[in-house]
Structure formats: structure tokens, C-alpha cells
Amino acid sequence: MTNLRWGLVGASTIAAQHMIDAFRANDGEVVAVMSTNADRAAKFAHEHRIARATTSLDDLAQSNDVDAVYISTTNELHRDQVFAAAKAGKHVLCEKPLALTLGDARAMVAECHARGVILGTNHHLRNAATHRAMRDAIHAGRIGKPLFARVFHAVYLPTHLQSWRIEKPEAGGGVVMDITVHDADTLRFVLDDEPLAVSAMTSHGGMSRAGLEDGVMGVPRFSNGLLAQFHDAFTTRYAATGFEVHGELGSLIGRDCMTQAPKGDVLLRSAAGEEGLKISHENLYARSVRLFGDAIAGRGAPSASGEDGVKSLSVAVATLEAARSGAETAIDLKV
Numbered sequence: 510m511t512n513l514r515w516g517l518v519g520a521s522t523i524a525a526q527h528m529i530d531a532f533r534a535n536d537g538e539v540v541a542v543m544s545t546n547a548d549r550a551a552k553f554a555h556e557h558r559i560a561r562a563t564t565s566l567d568d569l570a571q572s573n574d575v576d577a578v579y580i581s582t583t584n585e586l587h588r589d590q591v592f593a594a595a596k597a598g599k600h601v602l603c604e605k606p607l608a609l610t611l612g613d614a615r616a617m618v619a620e621c622h623a624r625g626v627i628l629g630t631n632h633h634l635r636n637a638a639t640h641r642a643m644r645d646a647i648h649a650g651r652i653g654k655p656l657f658a659r660v661f662h663a664v665y666l667p668t669h670l671q672s673w674r675i676e677k678p679e680a681g682g683g684v685v686m687d688i689t690v691h692d693a694d695t696l697r698f699v700l701d702d703e704p705l706a707v708s709a710m711t712s713h714g715g716m717s718r719a720g721l722e723d724g725v726m727g728v729p730r731f732s733n734g735l736l737a738q739f740h741d742a743f744t745t746r747y748a749a750t751g752f753e754v755h756g757e758l759g760s761l762i763g764r765d766c767m768t769q770a771p772k773g774d775v776l777l778r779s780a781a782g783e784e785g786l787k788i789s790h791e792n793l794y795a796r797s798v799r800l801f802g803d804a805i806a807g808r809g810a811p812s813a814s815g816e817d818g819v820k821s822l823s824v825a826v827a828t829l830e831a832a833r834s835g836a837e838t839a840i841d842l843k844v
Contacts, residue, residue, distance in 0.1 A: 513537040513802055516575040516599070518566065518590050519582035520544040520553035522670060523604070527769060528579055528631075529557050531794035535802060543569040566590060570597040577805070580604060581631075583673055584681030588613040595624040600805050602629045602798075606690050606825060607818040609681045611841060614822050618815040618844060629801045629811030630818030634691050635698040636793040636800075639766040639773040642786045643754060644699045651777060652756030655700060655735050660692045661751040662767045663724070663742035666716065675717040675743065683721045685711070685825050685832075688741040691767070693824035694817060696729070696737055699754065704729040704737070704824055706839050709831040714744035727828050729840070761786075769793065816844045 515532050517524050520542055529539055541561040544550035550562035563569055570578060570593045577600040580590050588608045594601045601621060607614040607630055621628035634640060647655060666674060673680045674687055681687075697703065709727035717723040724742040731737065742748070750767035753760065759779030766773030771790035776783055800812040823841050831838035 513805070514574055514576045515539045516569045516572065516578045517542040517559070518569065518578055518580045518594070520546075520549050521581040524579065524581050525553070525557060527794045528581070528798075531792065531798045532579075534792065534795040535798045537798065537802075540574050541569050541572060566593050570594045570599055575599060577602065577801075583677075584686060585609055585679060588617055591617045591628070592620055595621045595626050595628075598624065598626060600627040600801075602631055602801055602811070603815075603818070604631050605694075605818060606681060606686050606822045607815065608822065609686075611819065611823055611826060614819045615844060618819060621815060627801065627804050627811060628815035629797070629804070630694075630813040630815060630821070631794075631797060632691060632694040632813035632817060632821065633769060633793040633797055634695045634767065636791075636796040636812050637766055637773065638771065638788045638790045639763045639775050640695055640699050640752065642775050642788055643752070643761045643763060644701065646761055646775075646777060646786060647699070647754065647756070648701070651759060652754065652761055652779070653758030655733070655754050655756045657755045658696060658700060658735060658737040659751075659753045660696065660737065660739040660767065661749065662688050662692055663740050663745040663748045664688075664750065665746040666743035671716070671743075675721060675723060678721055683717065684723055684741050684743050685725055685828050687743075689725060689727070689739065689828055690821045690825045692739045692741060693729070694813060694821040695752065695767070696739075697817070697820060699752070700731060700735065700737075702731045702733050702735065703820070703842055704731050704840050706730050706837050707824060707827050707831050708837045709828045711829075711832040712742075714742065716744050722832070725828065725832065727831070729824065730837075819844045
């Protein structure tokens, strides 16, 4: 569905840098922005050519000129904002993680179902052409049975994004809620399989305040027996990102692909030699918005549904528990 009229809940960096352009690329219109800070809302609206700014969630959600709401506030606010939008009959695209607890995330999914509105989770990485090519290659049997996977998603969190992510546990700060949820969703998507349990250890590299992790390594175990490995961090200035899947008959090696930009490549290695997979890059967020609009029009589902958001959160929650307990922790995938 094109020509959606969007209301933004949160005058955020991701909205400014990625989502507004993605809405407009799909012939959508951003008609309003809400922030609890009136000056911030007004400045954001002026800078991004948005007609209306407000400090009232109800004003935005209940507006007749808003078809869908995009939520990009801090994580602890998502639940109530999704409920307000759904109550007003608005479709919702929400940033990850959906919530801080599985109970809240499940309640958000149930509420949107009850109200008859579409809920999508803005997991952009499953829209990357690299990851879609890897998924297709696995489905086609090109590496045989997948045995292992590795995700390299350690980055350096720029100063303008640090704030609550490294300072506020109550807002869902820390690298696990910020990055590991993306790894979880991308692994589920590429492997087309569900993780059952995870072992993990976290670290503090000097960026985050005490009590918040800024690095993590973990090993989730999937239902088909595959073991995966992820490395996430806020503190590594010079690391490269990547995603690998190793099977009985071959390996898929993705490089520079755990990113917001439409870039990266995938190499297939097998007995036949090395082959670069054909990649047709597309803006990840524009694709996500297009599929969200299609879902509203009754053509398929969002790229990542609310249920996908619950499952990625379940991996993050289990990862934090595994790091605290020092033991493998079961992942509660119930939606």
C-alpha cells in the first residue's frame, strides 16, 4: 500500500537518517511528529518538512490524517505507545526491541491482533540483499545441511548515539538489547530455524556505566542442531562486520553486511571453488516500509512481524540471563 500517511512517535536519529526518506520513497507522507519536548518536536518538524509537531501521543494517534505510526522512542516507552496507536486503529511499525519484557511484547502483539491493525518490528537486516541471498542459497541446498554460523557485529557506537544506550538500564540500554536482538532476528531469518538455548558472557570495555554491558559473546543452539556464535560490542573502532554459515557441502561468507547501508557481498565456497553470489542491493528501510504497506493492503506480512519481534527479544532476554547465571539458558519462543 502506497501513499500511507505517517505519524512519528519520537524525533529520533533513525527517523531523521533513514525512515523519513524510506516513507517518502514509497510515496508516503510524514504528516506529524510527536516528542515530549516541544522545542525538539518543532525543530525536527521544520528540518524535515513535516507539517505538524505535537507533544501529545493521543493527539497524534487519534488524528484522522494519520494511517500508520512509526515508534522510535526509548525502549521502555514502546508498550504504552503501541497500545495507544492500536486503540486509535492505527497500524504500527515499532523499533526493536519491542519492549523490555516478554510479557509486554506479547501483550503488544495480542493488542494489535485484537484491534485488527498490523504490527511490524523494524528489523532492517533481514531486508539486506546479502542476507536474502544467503537464505536462498541455503534453501537451494548449496551448502548442504547448515552446521555452524558466525555473526560479527562489534562496532563503535558514535558519540551522538551513546546517551541512554550506555547510561540507562531502565530504558533498555546495553549492547544486548541494542544489537544482539538484530543478530537473533537475522540468524532466524537466514537459517529459517529457531534457537532453543543460549550461552553467553558480557564485558565492560569502559564505555557503558556500571551495570550495563558494552560487549557480549554468545552461542545459541538451534533446533536442527546448528551452533551459532555472535560477537557484539559498542567499543571496537576498527572491526569489520560479517555473517557466515558453514554447511556439510559449502560455506557462505558475508562481509560488511551487518549494517544499515545497502552494501556487502557474499562468497560461496565449495568443492567447485569460490563463487560470489549475485547481489541486487536495495535500501533496507525502503524495502521494509514497502512490505509493511503491502501487509496493510492484505498482500503478505511485514518483513518482520510483531511475532518476530517477540522472538528476537526472547533471545536477548535469555542472553542476559545466561551471562548473569553462567549457564546455558532456554529461550522462551512462545508468542
